[in-house]
Amino acid sequence: MWATVRVLLLGSGGREHALALGLAADPAVESLTVAPGNPGIAAFADARPVDLTDPEAVAALAVDTRADLLVVGPEAPLVAGVADAVRAKGIAVFGPSRAAARLEGSKAFAKEVMAAAGVPTARSRVCADAAAASAALDEFGPPYVVKDDGLAAGKGVVVTDDRAAAMAHARACGRVVIEEYLDGPEASLFVVTDGEHAVPLLPAQDFKRIGDGDTGPNTGGMGAYAPLPWAPPSLVDDVMARVVTPTLTEMRRRGTPFTGLLYVGLALTAAGPKVVEFNCRFGDPETQPVLALLETPLGGLLHAAATGTLAAHPPLRWRPGAAVCVVVAAAGYPGTPRTGDVIRGADRPGILHAGTARRASDGALVSAGGRVLSVTATGTDLASAREAAYALVRGVELPGAQYRRDIALAAVEGRVRV
DSSP, X not given: OOOOEEEEEEEOSHHHXXXXXXXXXXXXXXXXXXXXXXHHHHTTSXXXXXXXXXXXXXXXXXXXXXXXXXXXXXXXXXXXXXXXXXXXXXXXXXXXXXXXXXXXXOHHHHHHHHHHHTOOBOOEEEESSHHHHHHHHHHHOSSEEEEESXXXXXXXXXEESOHHHHHXXXXXXXXXXXXXXXXXXXXXXXXXXXXXXXXXXXXBEEOOEEETTTEEEEOSOSEEEESOTTSOTTHHHHHIIIIIHHHHHHHHXXXXXXXXXXXXXXXEETTEEEEEEEESSOOTTTHHHHHHHBOSOHHHHHHHHHTTOGGGSOOOOBXXXXXXXXXXXXXXXXXXXXOOOBOBSOOSTTEEESSEEEOTTTOOEEEOSSEEEEEEEEESSHHHHHHHHHHHHHTOBOTTOBOOSOTTHHHHTTOOOO
């Protein structure tokens, strides 16, 4: 058991709404401040404005709120060095340093770390100009996988059979990582770590494409579910042994230990699990179903990771059954989303806010971003959780709303094969 603490949570999306719900439910969390938050979170937590990528502004807010623990939701503040500035004030932080956050901030750096650690991943080339990109596309062939080296809000990856489209993306990004295509279903594994010890959460699967059947452009994520009934029983143990432990060891060897949340994006290939990408924070929308099933108090778990005491933390407890999240997006997403549309029916349990705001003139709830709501439900099994999630979605009114109708459907129907 740990002492009661005051928590400051950074972020404003559906992931942060899920984190805020988990933290607020922990009896050991004395107070919860969220910056900047959203209308859904503001209903039960103190919301404060802040520039998320200004380390000194965040550090000042942490001091002002007398926070004992900072939990960083999005990746941009971590890459900007927010964790370093807050730790310098003597405040515990759940999230990696700026140096360690390069695992997400630079795809090329992540590949370098994986190569040094012997982590299974796709063969790749780092390309800084059109000639190098063209040669790499020819080397690996279609489907072409082109990744922006830097942060791109989940939309920096193009997977296509169209070589011209692949080249266009490479030119638009400048510095890219081009790699071989990894066949097989994808999965996400969240790992909580204090840099030395690591605790895996439930594996999940998300859906990046805007359209049913994985069609259309990539998005920040249109839905997710957990657990994975089709995954090999050894998946988590294999990934911890072959990916997580070697990566954490390599990061310590470099003098930049990774603490916080290591997100391991995987392709389950015929040759075994291979890493598609690393992220340095909870994924969105996988966080929503994973935390919906976590019975262990969230605050204590994150605090243990932030203070180097994860080895003493009790084993995690999970609720039985499954959880499904369906993202309701605005018209125009993932291009330029239409904002300002009135939202109705979003005040029910399980509907998490992401891109929402209160209209100044009358207080109406309106859309304020691309992914507007993360509708999440649990059930005794995946089929019932899916049914419950879509029942909630049907009760939401948002002009021009987009959402996928096939989240978790292939898994329910037994069509996912490793």
